[in-house]
Structures are given as structure tokens and as C-alpha cells.
Amino acid sequence: xxxxxxFNEEAMATVNKIIARYPQGKQxxxxxxxxxxxxxxxxxxLSPETMDYVASILNIKPIEVYEVASFYSMxxxxxxxxxxxxxxxxxxxWVRGAEDVVKHIEKRLGIKEGETxxxxxxxxxxxxxxxxxxxxxxxxxxxxYHENLTMEKVDALLDEYRAASKLRSYTxxxxxxxx
Amino acid sequence: MGKKLLIHNDKIPNIHTLNVYREHGGYASVxxxxxxxxxxDVVEEVKKSGLRGRGGAGFPTGMKWSFLAKPEGVxxxxxxxxxxxxxxxxxxxxxxxxIPHALVEGMITSSxxxxxxxxxxxxxxxxxxVSRILEKAIEEAYAAGYLGKNILGTNYSLDLYVxxxxxxxxxxxxxxxxxxxxxxxxxxxxxxxxxxxxGLYGCPTVVNNVETIAAVCPIxxxxxxxxxxxxxxxxxxxKLISASGHINKPGVYEIELxxxxxxxxxxxEYCGGIINGRKMKAVIAGxxxxxxxxxxxxxxxxxxxxxxxxxxxxxxxxxxxxxMLGSGGFMVYDETTSIVKNLYTLARFYHHESCGQCSPxxxxxxxxxxxxxxxxxxxxKPSDIDLLWDIQKKIEGxxxxxxxxxxxxxxxxxxxxxxxxxxxxxxxxxxxxxVKHYYSVNQLAGA
Numbered sequence: 339x340x341x342x343x344x345f346n347e348e349a350m351a352t353v354n355k356i357i358a359r360y361p362q363g364k365q366x367x368x369x370x371x372x373x374x375x376x377x378x379x380x381x382x383x384l385s386p387e388t389m390d391y392v393a394s395i396l397n398i399k400p401i402e403v404y405e406v407a408s409f410y411s412m413x414x415x416x417x418x419x420x421x422x423x424x425x426x427x428x429x430x431x432w433v434r435g436a437e438d439v440v441k442h443i444e445k446r447l448g449i450k451e452g453e454t455x456x457x458x459x460x461x462x463x464x465x466x467x468x469x470x471x472x473x474x475x476x477x478x479x480x481x482x483y484h485e486n487l488t489m490e491k492v493d494a495l496l497d498e499y500r501a502a503s504k505l506r507s508y509t510x511x512x513x514x515x516x517x
Numbered sequence: 518m519g520k521k522l523l524i525h526n527d528k529i530p531n532i533h534t535l536n537v538y539r540e541h542g543g544y545a546s547v548x549x550x551x552x553x554x555x556x557x558d559v560v561e562e563v564k565k566s567g568l569r570g571r572g573g574a575g576f577p578t579g580m581k582w583s584f585l586a587k588p589e590g591v592x593x594x595x596x597x598x599x600x601x602x603x604x605x606x607x608x609x610x611x612x613x614x615x616i617p618h619a620l621v622e623g624m625i626t627s628s629x630x631x632x633x634x635x636x637x638x639x640x641x642x643x644x645x646x647v648s649r650i651l652e653k654a655i656e657e658a659y660a661a662g663y664l665g666k667n668i669l670g671t672n673y674s675l676d677l678y679v680x681x682x683x684x685x686x687x688x689x690x691x692x693x694x695x696x697x698x699x700x701x702x703x704x705x706x707x708x709x710x711x712x713x714x715x716g717l718y719g720c721p722t723v724v725n726n727v728e729t730i731a732a733v734c735p736i737x738x739x740x741x742x743x744x745x746x747x748x749x750x751x752x753x754x755x756k757l758i759s760a761s762g763h764i765n766k767p768g769v770y771e772i773e774l775x776x777x778x779x780x781x782x783x784x785x786e787y788c789g790g791i792i793n794g795r796k797m798k799a800v801i802a803g804x805x806x807x808x809x810x811x812x813x814x815x816x817x818x819x820x821x822x823x824x825x826x827x828x829x830x831x832x833x834x835x836x837x838x839x840x841m842l843g844s845g846g847f848m849v850y851d852e853t854t855s856i857v858k859n860l861y862t863l864a865r866f867y868h869h870e871s872c873g874q875c876s877p878x879x880x881x882x883x884x885x886x887x888x889x890x891x892x893x894x895x896x897x898k899p900s901d902i903d904l905l906w907d908i909q910k911k912i913e914g915x916x917x918x919x920x921x922x923x924x925x926x927x928x929x930x931x932x933x934x935x936x937x938x939x940x941x942x943x944x945x946x947x948x949x950x951x952v953k954h955y956y957s958v959n960q961l962a963g964a
Binding site: 361406410429432437438468513 | 592601602603604605606607609610614635637641642643644645646649678680681682683684685686697698699700701702703718759760761762763767768769801805846848850854858859862863865866869870872955956957958
């Protein structure tokens with residue numbers, strides 16, 4: 339990632355396509371989808387500079403971006419690891435062992451929930467219901483849902499992600515889903 | 518085997534593609550509606566069908582549609598609520614992922630009925646990959662002439678877009694959803710005005726759940742009267758149920774409304790009974806917001822009659838002994854489950870998801886989470902149970918949107934039916950503290 343905050347041509351084309359979905363003058367509607375693109379393009383989180391840049395593109399005030407980015411749980415306002423592991427902890431996942439999954443990952447990676455590994459590879463987060471209750475326990479990483487988890491599956495996933503060493507984003511096209 | 522209208526084709530290979538979907542009768546409702554019915558004819562069929570909103574509230578869809586204001590020269594919008602975030606609910610995800618064209622078709626037929634020329638599907642951000650599946654389906658529909666200008670050579674035109682959210686349960690509330698679609702925080706609006714008068718960009722708007730919109734296709738094809746013959750009383754048609762928890766076969770099931778609850782839980786056609794042959798302790802029948810019921814009250818109502826999967830039967834007895842069908846998020850808990858600890862995960866959820874606009878909800882959900890936390894950690898006080906009861910009472914009915922009620926009801930019902938468990942936690946913390954009240958992953962793998 340360069341220092342300059344500016345969408346490359348491909349990302350800009352995506353952003354323009356998003357803006358075109360809304361009536362004239364209602365380009366603010368594009369804010370959430372554009373923030374997702376920005377987060378994926380600029381290191382997996384939204385710095386104040388990134389948010390100011392998004393404001394300039396949508397021709398809205400920076401505060402309109404901050405107040406939205408801070409409201410929604412998928413936008414990271416601080417740097418996170420390349421792989422943000424989001425383990426669901428709500429009822430149906432809890433009764434099927436979500437706490438074990440969290441503890442196992444903590445032990446494997448030597449971090450606590452909310453922390454990032456020293457090499458910047460993984461951040462561990464617990465999240466609220468992701469709509470995967472029938473395939474619990476589960477975790478999300480980027481666009482992918484990993485369901486019916488066992489410790490073996492978690493281990494294999496961590497190994498695979500460490501080997502690939504790439505930033506995982508919600509906007510990734512190469513998602514895995516196991517419903 | 519009950520009748521299936523929505524996901525009967527879910528196992529057909531490549532049913533997610535337009536060609537295969539069409540080979541199995543797909544897009545017939547668009548052809549029929551646009552070529553042989555007026556928009557009002559479609560509305561009338563939906564009214565006759567008795568279809569009720571499948572997102573949770575159960576409001577009659579035809580009536581909601583008939584409230585839509587139609588001022589001259591002002592655009593109208595149809596917005597699909599695909600924000601599915603109610604814990605225990607994953608049916609819309611299943612439908613959109615397996616048969617995306619069922620939603621696209623429903624959006625076209627419904628938009629035609631409402632006179633909307635622009636429609637949006639607002640999908641929760643975590644379902645990003647599902648939005649890709651929908652976008653692909655929409656692209657195919659444009660190419661086949663089902664979307665865009667002059668659909669199927671008629672005068673009717675429609676543009677359909679997918680909007681992803683950012684992770685917020687509250688955006689499932691329809692006015693919060695519209696705020697979010699306008700690029701704002703998901704703070705519910707004060708009503709009136711309702712979206713039917715002033716919705717998206719201040720224009721008349723209908724917001725309907727994914728399953729509701731998909732159900733419009735079979736209603737148009739079979740006619741509202743035929744649809745209304747399925748089910749019992751005012752609970753007409755079929756319903757998708759998301760089944761999870763301690764059952765042998767978690768998953769999404771389409772049932773005819775009126776199926777006995779006992780059959781749904783124990784029949785091999787549906788949930789297949791409780792894992793490891795254990796006893797059932799409790800059920801949350803309609804997503805985490807509805808009251809939890811102990812096994813005996815979910816199987817039979819207080820008069821001893823078998824409980825049915827209908828809006829009316831599940832709510833029989835009021836909140837004293839009944840619950841709600843809600844979103845159809847059916848969560849089953851076996852005898853090993855700690856109701857108190859489970860409630861703590863739900864209280865934490867509602868605190869996390871409160872938008873912060875109304876003080877009773879913003880403050881109350883936090884207090885309830887804190888109190889429950891200290892109880893499950895073994896530091897509860899005898900006065901905590903009444904304190905929890907008092908707080909939930911003060912949230913209920915005192916907020917702009919139903920999230921306050923949704924946070925209050927799980928607490929109230931857990932205390933109502935399982936007060937002894939709270940007392941046990943408080944009186945014998947040492948006994949309870951180290952007991953693991955949930956299954957380990959490995960236990961389940963061997964189950």
C-alpha cells in the first residue's frame with residue numbers, strides 16, 4: 339500500500355458503478371458500499387485520511403463519514419491483521435461450543451480476543467449472530483463463512499491463511515461458504 | 518410431506534442460474550403479471566392470499582401494500598429487507614444463496630404491483646458473498662429482458678440494485694434500514710409518517726422481507742384463494758423455519774403453517790429430535806426476541822392442546838404461557854443448557870446492537886448485560902432477579918422501535934419460566950461457576 343490515499347482505476351470504476359445506483363443528488367447512499375471498498379483497498383481499516391478521501395469522493399462532510407463508520411461493526415477504525423477472524427458468540431453458536439473455538443484460537447495464536455498477532459497476520463474478534471446458527475460454531479474471515487467448525491478445521495484454516503499471507507476483505511470475490 | 522412453494526427446488530444442480538431456474542418454472546409470475554394482470558390485480562391476489570410479513574412482525578402484506586401513497590410524479594420504491602440479523606434466523610440467507618432468482622423474480626412481480634421503477638435489496642454486510650450471488654442473478658435477469666427498460670416488451674421498466682450494509686442488527690427495523698440505505702447511521706425514525714407515505718428519500722416506499730417477496734411468485738401463479746387454503750386460519754401458506762441448537766438436523770425447513778410443533782422437533786423429516794437422545798429443556802420459537810418457553814409449554818398450550826406452528830397457536834396464552842412465531846428462528850435447547858448463561862449471550866447481543874437513540878434501551882440493555890454477567894460469574898445478589906425484572910419492564914414499550922421490546926422479552930420470559938435457575942446461580946455460585954453448560958465442539962463431532 340502506498341502512502342497516498344487514492345483509489346486505483348479498478349476500484350474507482352467500482353465506486354462509480356455504486357454511485358450510479360442512486361438518484362441524482364443522493365450519492366450519499368453509496369457511503370456504506372464505498373467504505374467497504376475503501377477498507378479493502380487501504381489495508382483493512384479506515385484511517386481518518388481514508389474517511390476524508392471517501393467524503394471528498396461523495397461530496398459530503400467528513401463528519402458524515404465518521405459518524406457512519408463508527409456506527410457499523412464491520413468498519414475497523416484501528417489497524418487489524420491481514421486476517422480478521424470473527425467468531426460468532428451468540429446463543430446458537432454458544433450452545434454448540436463457540437467459547438471453545440475462541441479459546442483454541444487464543445492458544446494457537448498466543449493472543450487474546452481483540453488482539454493482533456505480532457506478525458500482523460491475525461486479529462481475533464468475537465461478533466454477534468452472523469446467520470449461521472444451523473451450521474454452528476462458525477467464524478467469518480473476509481468474505482468467507484467457515485461453518486460446522488472443529489478444532490482440526492480451525493487449525494487447517496489458520497495454516498492455510500498463514501501460508502497465503504494476504505489481506506482478507508469482505509469484498510473478496512474468492513469466497514468460501516459451506517452452507 | 519407438506520407442500521413446498523419456496524425452496525422445493527433447492528437441491529436441483531445449478532438452480533442458481535437463470536436457465537435452470539427457468540426450466541423449472543422460474544419467472545412465470547413475471548410473465549403472468551406483466552402480460553395478463555393489472556398492478557391492482559396482483560395486489561388483490563396478495564390480499565386474498567392472507568400472506569403475512571415473514572420478517573417477524575407478521576403484518577398482512579396485502580394491507581401494507583394498499584397503504585402505499587401514489588402521488589402523481591413522485592417515484593415509489595420497493596426495498597427488500599435482507600438484513601436478516603435476528604439470532605437464530607438464517608432462512609433468507611439460504612433462499613438467496615440457493616435460489617437467488619426466486620427473490621429477483623419476486624422483486625420484479627412485486628415492484629410491478631406497486632408501480633415502483635427502482636427497487637433495492639438491502640442485505641446485511643456480513644452476507645457480502647450472498648450479495649455477489651444476487652448481483653450475478655440480477656445481471657442474468659437484465660440480459661434475459663426481465664429487468665431494465667420495457668420488460669418483456671411491455672411498458673413496464675424496473676432497475677434493481679443490491680445494497681450491502683455495514684453490520685448492525687438495528688437495520689432490520691424498516692426505518693433504520695431506510696436511513697442506512699440513505700448512507701446514514703441506522704437510527705430508527707419516529708413514526709408516523711410510515712414508509713408507505715414517506716420512506717426512501719421521503720418517497721412512498723414498501724419494505725418487505727426476502728421470504729415475503731419470494732412468496733408473491735407462487736401466490737400470483739396459484740391465485741390468492743388457493744394459497745390461502747394452505748395453513749390454518751389466519752396463518753396461511755408456507756413458512757421457512759431456521760432450526761438450530763441441540764437438534765439432530767439443524768437447517769432450513771419449509772413447513773405448511775399448522776404443523777404440530779412436536780412433529781417439527783421430533784420427526785425425521787424436520788429436526789430429527791434432540792442430539793444424543795437427551796431431553797429437551799426449552800425452545801425459542803421465533804428468533805431470539807420472542808419469549809423462551811420450557812419444553813412442556815412449547816409442545817402444548819396451557820389448556821393442554823398441542824401447539825401448532827402458526828402465528829396464533831404459538832402466541833396462545835399471551836406472554837404468561839405463550840410466545841410468537843416471529844421470524845421462524847427456532848432454537849432448541851437440551852437439558853444440559855444453562856438458561857441463565859444463554860440469556861447472558863442474548864443480553865450482550867441486544868446491548869451491542871442498541872442504536873443508542875432512546876435512553877431506556879441504551880442504558881437498560883447495558884445494565885441487564887452487566888447484571889447477568891455478574892450472576893454467571895458467581896457474584897449475583899438475591900435482589901438481582903427483581904432488578905432485572907424491573908429494568909426490562911421499564912424498557913418495554915418505551916422506545917421508538919421494537920428493539921427495546923426485543924431486548925426485554927427474553928429477560929422477562931427467562932425469569933418467568935426459569936426463576937429457580939437464577940436463584941441457583943445466586944445461592945450456590947461455587948457449585949455453578951465451573952460447570953460447563955454447553956457442548957464442546959469435539960462432543961458434537963462425536964454426537
